Amino acid sequence: MPEVTMPDVPAPRDRWLTRTEAAMHLAGALGFYREMWCDVSTRREHFQWRRNRFAINRHLARFILLGLYTGSRRAAICNVQWMPNTAGGWIDTQRGVMHRRGKGVAETNKRQPPVRLGRRISAHLARWKGMDDAAREEASRQAGEPVSTHLHVVSYMGRGVASVRTAWDMAIDNAWLQPEVTGQAAITPHVLRHTRATWMMFKGIDIWEAAGALGMSAKTLDKVYGHHHVDFQKKAAEV
Numbered sequence: 019m020p021e022v023t024m025p026d027v028p029a030p031r032d033r034w035l036t037r038t039e040a041a042m043h044l045a046g047a048l049g050f051y052r053e054m055w056c057d058v059s060t061r062r063e064h065f066q067w068r069r070n071r072f073a074i075n076r077h078l079a080r081f082i083l084l085g086l087y088t089g090s091r092r093a094a095i096c097n098v099q100w101m102p103n104t105a106g107g108w109i110d111t112q113r114g115v116m117h118r119r120g121k122g123v124a125e126t127n128k129r130q131p132p133v134r135l136g137r138r139i140s141a142h143l144a145r146w147k148g149m150d151d152a153a154r155e156e157a158s159r160q161a162g163e164p165v166s167t168h169l170h171v172v173s174y175m176g177r178g179v180a181s182v183r184t185a186w187d188m189a190i191d192n193a194w195l196q197p198e199v200t201g202q203a204a205i206t207p208h209v210l211r212h213t214r215a216t217w218m219m220f221k222g223i224d225i226w227e228a229a230g231a232l233g234m235s236a237k238t239l240d241k242v243y244g245h246h247h248v249d250f251q252k253k254a255a256e257v
Contacts, residue, residue: 033205046191080171128233129233129235150168
């Protein structure tokens, strides 16, 4: 029998976005970019904010905000809708909870528990829902019958999206978040989940509570992000 040797488990990625980088990325999703130049006489760099209306991707802005404030995976964010369904999750605006799985959908190894929504993202969701409800009513009026558009929280031209990769890469370029080191891994949508976990560690959130909100085990959270916690080896360091 041939001997099979499994490769070593790769080290977990530790790339996350700072508050400034997240704001820049969100600005890039809304079409903003920095036009930079250098003054030859003073050798000082200058920049001016400009906006490209052809690079405005509001569906990506929603995706980024949901990722930063819930830490959900890409598929869960793309599939979430405004009302209960069996295809994906849904937003319970009255209770302030985002259900990551559809009704009746069995749990998998990719944990998808409900997550409570904070005040900031709830305010965005209330505004988005009002906009989508109005757009659906207008589309139904023009069609002369009810239409099933603007049902997904993250939608493009009224329809749900399976991927945001094209808009994501455009926003990354606008925000100047490309890897500076040759060969370094590119920033993918999964970085939003890393960012959410890291920010909670910075705030000193209890490991068990943070793990429940993210939908991962406390062991994994402590192993990958525990060193970011404000209480990390705090007592041991003073001995």
